[in-house]
Each structure stands twice: as C-alpha cells, then as structure tokens.
Amino acid sequence: MALTRDDVLTGALAILDEYGLGDLTMRRLAGSLGVQPGALYWHVANKQALLGAIADRILDGLDGGLPVGDWDTRITELAHRLRAALLAHRDGAEVVAAAYALQTGRGQTVRLMTEVLADAGLDETEAELAALTLLHYVFGHTADEQSHAQAAEHEPAGAPGALASGTARFGFGLSVFVDGLRARLV
Structure with missing residues (x-):
C-alpha cells in the first residue's frame, strides 16, 4: 500500500x-x-509545511455548527472550541501558533473571530485587531496550560496543585476580554 x-x-x-x-x-x-x-x-515540502498541515488537522471542524445569537456567546464559544482543539494534542498550542506565525496553515480562526466581532459593531480594523488579540490570548494561555500539565507529569504525587483549574482561569480571562469589548461597543 x-x-x-x-x-x-x-x-x-x-x-x-x-x-x-x-x-x-x-x-x-x-x-x-x-x-x-x-x-x-x-x-x-518541508517540516514547516508539515506543521501547517498538522495545525489544519488540529483545527479541522472548529467552525462547524457555531451557535447563533449574541456576539459575546458566539465569540466565547469559538474561543473555548479553539482551546479544546489545542488541548486535544500535546503541544497543540505551540504547533498551531507556529503554523500561524509562519503562515503555513490554512486556518480560518482569525476570519471567523473577525466576522463575529464585526457583527458586534466593531469596524473591520478593530474587529481584526480584537480577533488577533483573542487568538494570542488563547495560544498563550493554552501553551501555558500544556507546559504546566507536562511539568506536573514529572512531579511527585501529592505536589501542590494550581489555585483554579485551567478552564476556570481561561474562562475568567476570556470574560475580562469580552467585558472590555462590550465596554468599547457602548
């Protein structure tokens, strides 16, 4: 074969x-x-192209069946889906961030986020800037989570845990971001 x-x-x-x-x-x-x-x-063609294709595979289906309704519900759901997709693979955040930086993947995440934020009332430039800010928040937070999880694999049993779960910390930061955008829209 x-x-x-x-x-x-x-x-x-x-x-x-x-x-x-x-x-x-x-x-x-x-x-x-x-x-x-x-x-x-x-x-x-090379390892960069491989990473781009892996990133596309990691992000495959991210945009399927997004909820309808208010922009804040849609952008929050999209951010949580992106985080979940990255967490599904070891070093997923690093792979997708590298592919994004090298422009080797075909990911549509920024476009999707930009569309949601433009629907909220931001002009095209602000919507894209906000989408990029959110994308980098998700990448950074998720890469940090993955690093801590990998380090915890090597800690002895009974080592002290984190103050809050990764999901709770991510949700808090995301809510601060959404609240900031909501304030700009008023």
Missing part, C-alpha cells in the same frame, strides 16, 4: 501526542511509517 498524505499526518500527530513537538522530526516520522525520509517530501 502506497504512503498517503493522510498517513503522514496521522503518523505525525501520533508522534506529537506521544513525544511532543521537540521530538517530531522528519527522520522519526519516516521511521515510524517504515519509509525513507525522502518519501515524506512527496506529501509535504
């Missing part, structure tokens, strides 16, 4: 989930798929 792009992405996600981004190399991926590294380049 011939190697497919889907095989490459599935293999890359498996390595990412088990070992993390630092250990996701083209050589390791090729070995796990039982092919020579050169065979991967038929499906992805």
